[in-house]
Amino acid sequence: MKFRNLIALVITAAFALIILQAFTITPAAGEITLNEFGKADINNRTAQLYLNKSVNTDNKKVIYQESKNLESGSANIVTSVVANYRSFDTLGEITVLFLAAAGIGVVLNLENSKKKKFAADDSSLILNTGIKLLFPLLLLAGTYIFVYGHLSPGGGFQGGAVIATAFLLKMLSDNKFEIKEISITLVESTAGISFVGLGLYGLVTRGSFLENFMATGTVGQLFSAGIIPLIYIAIAFKVGAELTNIVKNLIEA
Amino acid sequence: MLNFLEEWSFFGGSILLIFIGLYGVLSRKNMIKILISLGLMDTGVNLLLVALGYVEAANAPIINSVNPSNAAAFVDPIPQALVLTSIVIGTAVLALGLALVMKIYDKYSTLNISEIRGLKW
Amino acid sequence: MLTKYIFVPAAAAFAAYILNKKNKKAGATITALVSAYLLLSLALIYGSWELNQSFNLSLMGYQLEFLMALTPLSWLFAVLTSAISLLIAVFSIDSQADFKFSSVFNLNFLLVIGSIMGVLFARDFLTLFIFWELMTWTSFYLISSGKKKMAGRAAYRYLILSAAAAYSFLMAVIFIFQQTGSFAFEPAAEFLLNNSAPQSILLLLAISLPFWVKAGIFPLHVWVKDAHGNAPKEFSPFLSGMLLKVGFYGLIVVFHQLSFFKIIENTIAYRGLPLLSYLFALLGAVTIITGTILAIRQEDMKKLIAYSSISQMGYIIIGIAIATPLGFSGSMLHLMNHLIFKSTIFLALAAVIYRTGTTKMYEVGGLIFRMPLTFAAYLTAIIALAGIPPTNGFISKWVIYQALIEKGYLFLALAAFFGSIASFMYVFKPLSTVFLGQLKPQHQEIKEVPLLMKIPMLILIGVIVLFGVFPGIQMNIISQISGDLGIETVNYSLYSIQGAFGAWNSLYIFNVFAAGFVIALLVFGLAKKSKLVGLLDTYSSGEYVTDAESYHYAYQYYRPFDRLFDNLAAKSLTGFYETLTANLLKSGESFRRIFAAGRVQNYALYSVLLFVILAAVGWII
Amino acid sequence: MVNLTLIIALPLLMAFTMPIFKMLNSKLPKFIALLTTAFNLIVLSSNFTEIMAAPLILELGGWQAPFAINLYVGPLALVAAFLINGSAFILSIYNLSQDYQFDDKFYLLFLMITAGASGMVMTGDLFNLFVFIEITSIAAYSLTTFAGGSSYEASFKYLIIGGVGSVFLLLGIGFTYSAVGSLNLAEIAASAGLINPLLLQITALLFLIGIGIEAELFPLNFWVPDIYTEAPTAVSGIMSGAVSAAGIYALARIFFTLFPAQQFFNYLLVIGVITLIMGELIAYQQENIKRMLAYSSLAQMGLIVTVISLGTEAAVKAGLFQLINHSILKVLLFISAGVLISAAGSKKIKDLAGLGTKKPTAAFGFTIAAMGILGVPFLNGFISKFMIISSSLNADQFLITFLILAAALIEIAYYLKVVQKLYFEDLEIEVKNTAVITVPVILLTLLIIGLGVYPQLIAEPLEKAAAEILNNSRYIMTVLGGI
Structure with a gap:
């Protein structure tokens, strides 16, 4: 092991130990420290308000398929955090992905003429057929994931990622398969514009950016949760398009 | 022993991941390995974040037919939402990094970071 | 307004x-x-x-x-x-x-x-x-x-x-x-007077530092030579004549109006002069000596005059530092006079450069035949600079000597005399090499400068002689200044100044010198003329002359004298400052080599290291 | 008065639409960028009086202030946002005469770096701050590579450092959330006093490293020279003028509002002074003009951090003034240097000799900005230098004052070298055609002289900003007051 690496090891270990130390503190009276593992005190956290859906309204109890017109109608609380309470972060997040996709296009500096293909000209029949079979299933699964994002685990990112996987597999197996740059761009832009547009519509009609302007319905039903499904659809298209774009660029470079 | 594992496999384990990742970033010569290490660090942090919101014997924060009311014990949903964001950011950075590595490889024909020192001082 | x-x-x-x-x-x-x-x-x-x-x-x-x-x-x-x-x-x-x-x-x-x-x-x-x-x-x-x-x-x-x-x-x-x-x-001023003396002195020294620099006093004179030598020829007279003097203005303000002298009044004294003041005067003396010696060594006429400026500044600071009525008046006189004769010199040189385009003395010669007025201006000015009556330069130096001898500051007086005598050596060098001697072939055709350039030189010649004969004109305003600053005034009339050991009457002296001048002119006119020989017409035993310039008599004019000071001059202060800064800046170079070596992993390591160090510091404290 | 959320939302919208604009007309993106930044400036101005009266809290998604994400725009954030969007505006004017290969992508990234930096200064939420930092840096990674050449390498370095930094930041955010149970800055600040000192220290240091990378502190700043040198001029300009300002803001916000313990200010003071001295010393060694400007930027950042961490009101004011000056001057320096570089076809200082007469506008811009930095009277740098010295002496920091002045001396040395090269030396080179920068130079020169002659112009915002940042209980009250 080189001397430099040894130094790096020592320093990194010191760093890890210092971080670890933060978990071993025993608090004095009235002092705040980190919670022990598994003892997160949700009652003292903002999360409690989200679980109760009582940030703006005073609400203590949410009942599946019963409670109506809650401030955030999603049954999946993570979703309501991602796409409603903290949807500004999410907007930032898809922006990051968008920037990365654009950046990769710039970095790789692709010219239209010399695009490479990953798939061999004679990729195996099994692979080809299998992926042909999988492709619609994956699309369907992806769609299900983002459409039911507010009811079950899943959501726009996950759905988008699955959809992108479908295209990735297709690109890996079929050398005739081609996605036009322009269609990706259009999907990307439209999805992004709709997300910001939803936010701006909230700003215009309700007075604050990304505010929910639709009825939230009954918890647990498909048509509920206000703009959350719309946002998730936009996110899914955007993430799907962007991941596809990234993969496409990396393959073609 | 089991108790210890339960308690420390999440905090300690994720910090170990961060440690391994950090050491990898600081010591590996191959640029792709450096990026992998970066990814490892990200994973470690994400795990830690989720672990910080864990509540013993609680459910995923979804109100459904199994847990029809929010009276049931749920884990903290916020870290999960944060992790979702940070995963995407991590992915984006890694993808961009890989693209850069491809470009640098084109120029220097090597992945060894110690040979890539066109910019110094 | x-x-x-x-x-x-x-x-x-x-x-x-x-x-x-x-x-x-x-x-x-x-x-x-x-x-x-x-x-x-x-x-x-x-x-x-x-x-x-x-x-x-x-x-x-x-x-x-x-x-x-x-x-x-x-x-x-x-x-x-x-x-x-x-x-x-x-x-x-x-x-x-x-x-x-x-x-x-x-x-x-x-x-x-x-x-x-x-x-x-x-x-x-x-x-x-x-x-x-x-x-x-x-x-x-x-x-x-x-x-x-x-x-x-x-x-x-x-x-x-x-x-x-x-x-x-x-x-x-x-x-x-x-x-x-x-x-x-x-x-x-009030605050400084009531404050603790060491702190006040420190503050005032810090305040006066820019003035010392501008005035070009000894350890801070390093900029003067090159700045004067390389400034545009039209600006050099102003630089030397006025800009240096603004430094003295500042010093006078600090010394008198900010009550520096009052603060140091009760500190340790040498012959009735507070040690700090004496130190300043001593700096002045050192300035005179260094300026003079370095001026003698110069080959470039503008730089030569620049060093002469440095040495003349020494006189002024001596007078200001000892702050006796005579000393102060002498300084102010010298300040004005130096302004006058030094700008004359620089203007004359500017005229020469305007016509010949060079500042190297061994590249010109015999310009007296082509530029008589410029020569006259230069001659008058250097007579004043060397402190020879009946020019204004003599009077101011005389007053300063009087002040020094009055108090018995032996070393200072010696330095002043040395500067005065040796200044003769260096001002004579351009005179004999630029104006006297024989014309260079390439300068046969040059003409005297145009009228607009002549006028200022003529005026300055007039002023030099005027103030040489009637110092009372200057003393008039100087006495007002001393009155304003609370210094006793010196007795004076239009053409005489009362010194410590008698009065100076410039009218007599002027008459004597005028008579002497007439006699000398007669002798010059009647005596046999010498034969003119080309300057580069050098006997070289048939050897091929490759470097005619080095045979020019102006080349290394005072070489024997220079040899005396070679060791001293090698240890130039400029070099010292430059090594100092170079070494300081070299530390930046090592900084750069250690830290910014282009290894991104090191950069990442620094951030972890900083965390660990700061955590350790916090843990220790 | 226009809703301030638009400062972030509109660039986002425009960025998403940029590919479509490009399809409509290939010249459109650069004008869209210009219009968007101009619009942002108008939005900011329209809110000026309101914010001067009381800080503005914008609840995003309609959720009550401390419980979800909110934007907090106080006087300090307003000043910083003005700097960011102002720099972006000036650079957009400069960009009008530039051609980039993928111009839609360039302008969308450019808008996003602006929006990211604006978000950094406006957000009131810790995790949101992280997201905006990432937006800014990812945009910067990509923008750098527009220059081709060695810029990929520079970008890769920044990416690695930024990646490590984001891990630090996330850890800090995780710790804070786990301890306090909230991500809102005000809520954290309100209960920060109760946190165990050891935990507090570890958390604060994590933030110090994470944000120190954006604020360009020693020794976290070695990616800076590479990026500034290799990136296109407009990107160097925005990084130096806007992103670093946002970094400083974030640092100040974290340490004045969240962890106002003397210990951390002492750390920052020491780090700042080292950054200052080291930056100046290395800048002096540079032969590459952009690298010189980069190290000079580092030094200025160090100076600002030093002064601000003195922690008195006068010092914070002086630091902020210096920050404003730095943004104005560095933008001007970078665009003039960019023109000079492309005229001479070289980044070497010695190859720029004699461009003063051949490229008068750029050379004038460089000179006036250099003189502004050096603190010539009647230019803005003089006022800030005066305020800095005055405030640091007032805080009885003689050594710091001395070091600041010594650093300023080195700064004079290397800037004047360039100015003299430009005007008083000659080199027979063929001058290439370059961008026209008359409008930005005039605008910035007016600002430089205007602030130098009548600094009172920004006295009120600075006064309020300093008072705001120093009083964290007011911040807490303003945000939590709604409960």
Whole structure:
């Protein structure tokens, strides 16, 4: 092991130990420290308000398929955090992905003429057929994931990622398969514009950016949760398009 | 022993991941390995974040037919939402990094970071 | 209105800049007109010492007061500034065609004039600092615009030294501001008097540092030679004549108006002089000696005169430091006289350079046949510089000797005498090599300078002799200044000054010298003329002469004398400063090699390391 | 008065639409960028009086202030946002005469770096701050590579450092959330006093490293020279003028509002002074003009951090003024240097000799900005230098004052070298055609002289900003007051 690496090891270990130390503190009276593992005190956290859906309204109890017109109608609380309470972060997040996709296009500096293909000209029949079979299933699964994002685990990112996987597999197996740059761009832009547009519509009609302007319905039903499904659809298209774009660029470079 | 594992496999384990990742970033010569290490660090942090919101014997924060009311014990949903964001950011950075590595490889024909020192001082 | 002395030149500066683009002579003409206007209006306010102006400004939470007032001291300096700039501007009208940066020259020249006026009228530190900085910056550009390659470097050194000193000034001044809540001189002086003496002395020394630099006193004189030697030839007279003097203005302000001398009054003394004052005088003596020795070694005529300026500054500082009535008057006289004769010398040299295009003495010779008026101007001026009656230079030096001997400062007097005698050696060198001797073949055709260049030189010759005969004219304003500063005045009449051991009557001396001059002229006219031989007509035993210049008698003129000081000169102060800064900056180089070595992993390591270190520091504390 | 959320939302919208604009007309993106930044400036101005009266809290998604994400725009954030969007506006004017290869992508990234930096200064939420930092840096990674050449390498370095930094930041955010149970800055600040000192220290240091990378502190700043040198001029300009300002803001917000313990200010003071001295010393060694400017930027950042961490009101004011000056001057320096570089076809200082007469506008811009930095009277740098010295002496920091002045001396040395080269030396080179920068130079020169002659212009915002940042209980009250 080189001397430099040894130094790096020592320093990194010191760093890890210092971080670890933060978990071993025993608090004095009235002092705040980190919670022990598994003892997160949700009652003292903002999360409690989200679980109760009582940030703006005073609400203590949410009942599946019963409670109506809650401030955030999603049954999946993570979703309501991602796409409603903290949807500004999410907007930032898809922006990051968008920037990365654009950046990769710039970095790789692709010219239209010399695009490479990953798939061999004679990729195996099994692979080809299998992926042909999988492709619609994956699309369907992806769609299900983002459409039911507010009811079950899943959501726009996950759905988008699955959809992108479908295209990735297709690109890996079929050398005739081609996605036009322009269609990706259009999907990307439209999805992004709709997300910001939803936010701006909230700003215009309700007075604050990304505010929910639709009825939230009954918890647990498909048509509920206000703009959350719309946002998730936009996110899914955007993430799907962007991941596809990234993969496409990396393959073609 | 089991108790210890339960308690420390999440905090300690994720910090170990961060440690391994950090050491990898600081010591590996191959640029792709450096990026992998970066990814490892990200994973470690994400795990830690989720672990910080864990509540013993609680459910995923979804109100459904199994847990029809929010009276049931749920884990903290916020870290999960944060992790979702940070995963995407991590992915984006890694993808961009890989693209850069491809470009640098084109120029220097090597992945060894110690040979890539066109910019110094 | 005192502000007009600042704003008129400033406004004219931009007008000159723009008009000069159309016509190359416009800028210098405007400069001349503005200087004439300033001179005239200054003459009109002579005696109205109660003139003052003030502005209040609340700036970013600081209550600032800008004060300006007219004192005899500032009046004198303002008159000198505008007079000399008038002469230089007239002189430079015709030489503008030589200029690469004619517009920039005029812009900056007028700005320098305006900012000097600001410095002179300022009665508070902030105004003083602002205009001082402006003066430094504009003169920096003026020096940089010199034609030679060294000009940039010289200007650079000048600015760095000035800026360092200005920062020490700023720090001290703001410290005082924190204590008194005002930048004005009076509260500051009061505060300093009541403060503990060591701290006050330290503060005042810090405040005076820029003035020491500007005045070119010994350890800080390193910028003078190159700046003078490389500045545009039209600016050198102003640089040497006026800009150096502004430093003395500042010193006088610090010593008297900020009561530096009062503060050190009760410290340890040597022969009745506080040790610190003696130290200053000693610096003056060292300045005289170094300046003189280095001047003798010079091959470049402008640099030679620059070193002579350094040594002459030594006289002035000695007189100011000992602060006796005679010493102060002597200094002020010498200050004025030096301004006059040194600008004459530089103008004469500028005329030579204008015609021949070189500043190396061994490249010219015998110009007396082609440029008699320039020669006359130079001759008169160096007679004054060497301190020979009946010129003004003698009188001021005489008064300073009187002051030194009166108190019995032996070493200082010796240094002064040494400087005076040795100055003869170096001023004689350009005289004999540039003007005397034989004309070079390539200079056969050159003519005397045009009329507009002649006029300033003629005026200056007249003034040198005038003040040589009637020092009372100068003593008139000097006595007002000493009165204002609380120094006793010296007895004087129009043509005599009362010294410690008798009076000087310049009228007698003038008559004696006039008679002597007539006799000498007769002898010269009647005696047999010598034969003229070409300067490069050298006997070389048939060997092929490859380097004719080195056979020129001006080449290494004082070589035997130089040898005496070779060891000393090798240890030049400039070199010392440069090694010092180079070593300091080398530490930056090692910084760069250690840290910024291009390894991204190291960069990442630093961040982890910083975390660990800071955590450890926090843990230890 | 226009809703301030638009400052972030509109660039986002425009960025998403940029590919479509490009399809409509290939010239459109650069004008869209210009219009968007101009619009942002108008939005900011329209909110000026309101914010001067009381800080503005914008609840995003309609959720009550401390419980979800909110934007907090106080006087300090307003000043910083003005700097960011102002720099972006000026650079957009400069960009009008530039051609980039993928111009839609360039302008969308450019808008996003602006929006990211604006978000950094406006957000009131810790995790949101992280997201905006990432937006800014990812945009910067990509923008750098527009220059081709070695810029990929520079970008890769920044990416690695940024990646490590984001891990630090996330850890800090995780710790804070786990301890306090909230991500809102005000809520954290309100209960920060109760946190165990050891934990507090570890958390604060994590933030110090994470944000120190954006604020360009020593020794976290070695990616800076590479990026500034290799990136296109407009990107160097925005990084130096806007992103670093946002970094400083974030640092100040974290340490004045969240962890106002003397210990951390002492750390920052030491780090700042080292950054200052080291930056100046290394800048002096540089032969490459952009690298010189980069190290000079580092030094200025060090100076600002030093002064601000003195922690008195006068000092914070001085630091902020210096920050404003730095943004104005560095933008001007970078665009003039960019023009000079492309005229000479070289980044070496010695190859720029004699461009003063051949490229008068750019050379004038460089000179006036250099003189502004050096603190020539009647230019803005003079006022800030005066305020800095005054405030640091007032805090009895003689050594710090001395070091600041010594650093300023080195700064004079290397800037003047360039100015002299430009004007007083000659080199026979063929001058290439370059961008026209008359409008930005005039605008910035007016600002430089305007602030130098009449600094009172920004006295009120600075006063309020300093008072705001120093009083964290007011911040807490303003945000939590709604409960």
